[in-house]
Amino acid sequence: MKILIISPSYNSNKSEHDFFNELQQVHAYKDNKVMGSHYLLELNQDFDMHTVKQLEQLFNTWQIDPSPLTTLAELASADSA
Numbered sequence: 001m002k003i004l005i006i007s008p009s010y011n012s013n014k015s016e017h018d019f020f021n022e023l024q025q026v027h028a029y030k031d032n033k034v035m036g037s038h039y040l041l042e043l044n045q046d047f048d049m050h051t052v053k054q055l056e057q058l059f060n061t062w063q064i065d066p067s068p069l070t071t072l073a074e075l076a077s078a079d080s081a
Contacts, residue, residue: 001043003072004035008062019062026054049076 010016023032028047033040043051052073059066 001045001047001072001075003041003043003068005039005041005059005068006065007034007037007039008064014062022058022061026058027051043072047072047076048079049073052076 008014008019010019020032023029023041026043028044028051029041030044031042033042052069055069055072056066058064059069
């Protein structure tokens with residue numbers, strides 16, 4: 001599963017390295033590709049609602065638009081039903 005997200009703003013307290021470290025800790029994380037001002041986040045097929053919750057928290061911390069998670073949450077819910 002791949003989702004396109006807007007890259008967060010970085011500053012002296014929050015670096016790109018910090019963001020990638022946190023992102024790699026997300027359950028089902030597979031890969032991340034830079035696409036200009038966006039990232040293409042790839043997840044393993046075993047993503048679930050735990051993955052969605054982790055990403056929601058990460059997006060909140062880094063002030064990233066959470067709208068790409070809507071479809072991901074729907075798919076995770078459907079898989080668990």
